[in-house]
Amino acid sequence: MSETEKAIREIRINPIVPSESVLIATARSMRPRKEEAPAPRDTRQHVETCPFCRGNEDKTPPELRRYEVAGEWAVRIVENLYPVLGDDRDKSGLVFGLQQAIDGYGRHEVIVDHYTHGIAVHEMAEEHLTTLFQAYQSRAAELYALDERLKYILIFKNFGPAAGASMAHTHSQLIALPVVPQNLQEELEHSRDHYKKHHHCIFCTLIDEALTFETTIYDRDSGKIVRRINVGQYVVERGERFIAIKPFASRYEWEIHILPLEHNSDFLETSAEDMADLARVLKRTMARLDAVIGGAQYNYFLHSRPSSDDYSDCRGSYHWHLEICPRTSVPSGFELGSGLFVNTISPEEAAEQLRTVELD
Secondary structure, eight states: OOHHHHHOEEEEEOSSSTTOEEEEEGGGGGSOOOBOOOOOOOOOSOOTTOTTSTTOGGGSSOEEEEEEETTEEEEEEEEOSSOSSBSSOOOOOEEETTEEEOOOBSEEEEEEOOSSTTOOGGGSOHHHHHHHHHHHHHHHHHHHHHOTTOOEEEEEEEESGGGTOOOSSOEEEEEEESSOOHHHHHHHHHHHHHHHHHSSOHHHHHHHHHHHOOEEEEOTTTOOEEEEEOTTTTEEEEOSSEEEEOOTTOSSTTOEEEEESSOOSOGGGOOHHHHHHHHHHHHHHHHHHHHHHOSOOEEEEEEOOOSSGGGGGGTTTOOOEEEEEEOOBOOOHHHHHHOOEEESSOHHHHHHHHHTOOOO
């Protein structure tokens, strides 16, 4: 650990959601702690008993959609066998005293990412990842169009038991909700407030700063350098249309966000050309993560402007993005009790390690 690393102990405010703070305490990395072990990789190409492997289609719940390449399926979407929400019931809300409940109406589907059982995201072809993102997009658009009661569709991927994955075969999930999740609601509201004050998307500003901002901060008394921020310091990967950035207030040690360089509030409006570049940036970003923290368990999820007309005023203020959150530590009582994430690796150091990996 460098001298600069040892010196960092500060609370950083998330510029998108100011009520969300992160404690950067790099000295804490020296303490004994239990880290999440790398998820065991099942690298088999085909497993006879796996319902998601090609040839076992009859072992899954009903197929909803398939996306083919060269006459064979590349991505399949099926009903989740154990859904958290379902469309079999639609009751009005319940109110008793201060307690309120909305019926668990919605959809829960599994997206089989690839026909190869144990393939990792960074091992998938860019063309296949493009197909996967197009599957995300088309299925979400279809569900929004089918049912106006659905307020938000969350698409996410869990890898490893610590991240909530229960199946070894690579897959993502889609959950269609009758409400907009609170964390997304806060992003929408705060970015809208920023837009009203400054007439500019806060996400676009963060991208601009990552690509152009440079400064040196000095101690007033000693004159010593306290912090030096260099152009591109938080950039992990950049494509023609997308950029992968390490957040200044990273909740997770190796957290990365991928955003379109051009303003776009809705993932559903992303073009085929954009999808291809997103696939390349994701593949290279995941390869960097694998090289630095090989085998990490992680979640990734898409945050996009809800398609409802209620959020049409967020078109100029919100910026859709993909958040990648590797799970390398177990949350402590302080984190759970305070809601304040503790990060023991400075985002600057993590970004440098990821950025300097040499890829083929």
